[in-house]
Amino acid sequence: MATPSESVYFDEEIGQDDTFGDGSQQKPYKTLLFAHIQHPPTPQHEPQYLTRKKETGADQGPGVSEIHQEWVPATKTALKKAANLYEQHKKKQAKGDELAVREKQESEKRRKALEEAKKVQIQQDPQLPKAVKIRLNEKDPKLIQLRSGKSEKDVDYSQGRGTRVRVTGRVHRLRTQKDVIFITLQDGYGFLQCVLTGDLTKTYDAMTLTLETSLEVYGEMWEVPPKQHAPDDRELHADYFIVVGKAAGDKEAITTRVSPDADPQTLYDNRHLVLRGENASSVMKVRAALLRAFRQTYEEITPSCLEVTPPCMVQTQVEGGATLFAFDYYGQQAYLTQSSQLYLETCLPSLGNVFCVAPSFRAEKSQTRRHLSEYTHIEAELDFITFDDLLVHLELVMCRVIEIALASPQIAQLVRDLNPTFEVPERPFMRMKYADAIDWLVEHDIKNTEGESHKFGDDIAEAAERKMTDIINRPIFLTHFPTEIKAFYMKKDPQDPRVTESVDCLMPGVGEIVGGSMRMDDYGELMEAYKRVEIDPTPYYWYTDQRKYGTSPHGGYGLGLERFLAWMCGRFTVKDCSLYPRFTDRCTP
Numbered sequence: 001m002a003t004p005s006e007s008v009y010f011d012e013e014i015g016q017d018d019t020f021g022d023g024s025q026q027k028p029y030k031t032l033l034f035a036h037i038q039h040p041p042t043p044q045h046e047p048q049y050l051t052r053k054k055e056t057g058a059d060q061g062p063g064v065s066e067i068h069q070e071w072v073p074a075t076k077t078a079l080k081k082a083a084n085l086y087e088q089h090k091k092k093q094a095k096g097d098e099l100a101v102r103e104k105q106e107s108e109k110r111r112k113a114l115e116e117a118k119k120v121q122i123q124q125d126p127q128l129p130k131a132v133k134i135r136l137n138e139k140d141p142k143l144i145q146l147r148s149g150k151s152e153k154d155v156d157y158s159q160g161r162g163t164r165v166r167v168t169g170r171v172h173r174l175r176t177q178k179d180v181i182f183i184t185l186q187d188g189y190g191f192l193q194c195v196l197t198g199d200l201t202k203t204y205d206a207m208t209l210t211l212e213t214s215l216e217v218y219g220e221m222w223e224v225p226p227k228q229h230a231p232d233d234r235e236l237h238a239d240y241f242i243v244v245g246k247a248a249g250d251k252e253a254i255t256t257r258v259s260p261d262a263d264p265q266t267l268y269d270n271r272h273l274v275l276r277g278e279n280a281s282s283v284m285k286v287r288a289a290l291l292r293a294f295r296q297t298y299e300e301i302t303p304s305c306l307e308v309t310p311p312c313m314v315q316t317q318v319e320g321g322a323t324l325f326a327f328d329y330y331g332q333q334a335y336l337t338q339s340s341q342l343y344l345e346t347c348l349p350s351l352g353n354v355f356c357v358a359p360s361f362r363a364e365k366s367q368t369r370r371h372l373s374e375y376t377h378i379e380a381e382l383d384f385i386t387f388d389d390l391l392v393h394l395e396l397v398m399c400r401v402i403e404i405a406l407a408s409p410q411i412a413q414l415v416r417d418l419n420p421t422f423e424v425p426e427r428p429f430m431r432m433k434y435a436d437a438i439d440w441l442v443e444h445d446i447k448n449t450e451g452e453s454h455k456f457g458d459d460i461a462e463a464a465e466r467k468m469t470d471i472i473n474r475p476i477f478l479t480h481f482p483t484e485i486k487a488f489y490m491k492k493d494p495q496d497p498r499v500t501e502s503v504d505c506l507m508p509g510v511g512e513i514v515g516g517s518m519r520m521d522d523y524g525e526l527m528e529a530y531k532r533v534e535i536d537p538t539p540y541y542w543y544t545d546q547r548k549y550g551t552s553p554h555g556g557y558g559l560g561l562e563r564f565l566a567w568m569c570g571r572f573t574v575k576d577c578s579l580y581p582r583f584t585d586r587c588t589p
Helices: 032-038 076-117 196-204 265-270 278-300 340-351 387-406 409-418 434-443 464-471 523-532 538-547 561-569
Strands: 008-009 048-059 065-073 166-178 180-186 191-198 214-223 234-245 325-329 332-336 353-363 374-383 430-433 475-477 496-500 502-507 511-518 556-561
Touching: 008 032, 032 048, 032 076, 032 538, 065 464, 166 191, 166 234, 180 196, 180 496, 191 196, 191 214, 196 234, 196 430, 278 353, 278 387, 278 409, 278 561, 332 511, 340 374, 340 538, 340 556, 374 387, 374 561, 387 409, 387 475, 387 502, 387 556, 409 561, 430 434, 434 475, 464 502, 464 511, 475 538, 511 561, 556 561
Parallel strands: 008 048, 191 234, 430 475
Antiparallel strands: 048 065, 166 180, 166 214, 180 191, 214 234, 325 332, 353 374, 374 556, 475 502, 502 511, 511 556
């Protein structure tokens, strides 16, 4: 504490504003404000606040100088400033104390209310009609009748009234008012607003309800009153409910774990909780609809495509060795597949046109918004076709898939909610050869990754490709890439051997979503291609055999489902289009 002379010492260099300092010369405070807080001035008594004045002493030898320190009173200016800060501190402390008292009173009030709530017990009325179990999206008028108008009773099952139902789900939204609680339940099929009134709102379970708590609710189905809003313009007026599984609240509440402003890595760590949100779950529902639509499309087109299931563990490469995930397979070197294309080609002679929906893996250490280490690959191979046939097929498949998906009112609404500006692409897609794209980029002064003008032979970078697509603002078939920058199996253009009969389909906002080509069908040409890229053809014997036993002109493609989904749903990154995305340094949860 202060010295007997009531002097209080502070030193801005060596002092400490904590329990270690006591205002003495040996343990001074650091600041004048803290000295005021610990030893406040009063009308009857005002301590003398002393600080140090430093002087350089006499030379004590090479490199040594003694410091004489003298304690002097704080200046009037410093005292005035400290006094103002001290008054602000007192006001802030008073507010804090007042708030603490109020919070304590509220806490005590709530504790007593919860104790009283434990005494409130609710039971089902056995005289009520038997409840019909429904999903939250059930709308069949033969099963459910909605009550309308007004009634003095909250629940009234007399003739002509609403159907009594039993629903289950989790609390998606929660709003509490005086004597009424509005709950929006979600069950994965739909949403339903439930209204709790009377004794139902006074129970302990109702007063401690948290988001994501799972409930079983019984009640009468009503039309929503005029000028009010609820999912599907209806609501359930509850007569009984049960908490099936209580969700964590307070610091562990789901809104704390996955708050909207959380950093991306936190959201990926908690992807299991993010998926409960409307946006994430809507994307997954559109994804499922697209998968159904692709399968339907492949079955209904002429000629149809048969679904096959190629292996994911392989001993060959398709897109280059640098992106292979290698592992030990019973003592042999093996890889996770980059593409199922080679296997699909082997199916053509006996199964006709084929397709698969399977995961592909790329060990690319790329952090772009359109790359994943594992993605869903929709691939197809078509027999006895020309390059133009391939492009027409691609247009047909993509447009038909969108048409089928949007034929569902639910999916169409989800797409509108996620991407209000989405428009169904018109056929035919724009055709642009690689050489013309290079000219376009030069004309529009879009540089390559080295900051130089593009030239023939450049592998057009993602940013330049996407910028071109966004400016043109329509789907583009970018074709005829140089042989050197494409995979070894792609067939050369008979009219220009410098380039291949290859295609990338580019979509605005995303860039490439499909890559395809005609495949080499000549045995000698394929053997030369192995040699050119320094691949040992031995492990590929089964692929090469396709050219020995009845070869044919054929081609195919691979479509990245996540990129297609990102384009359709207007997502910034493909990572939001995968259930649990896998990318560089991310393999959890």
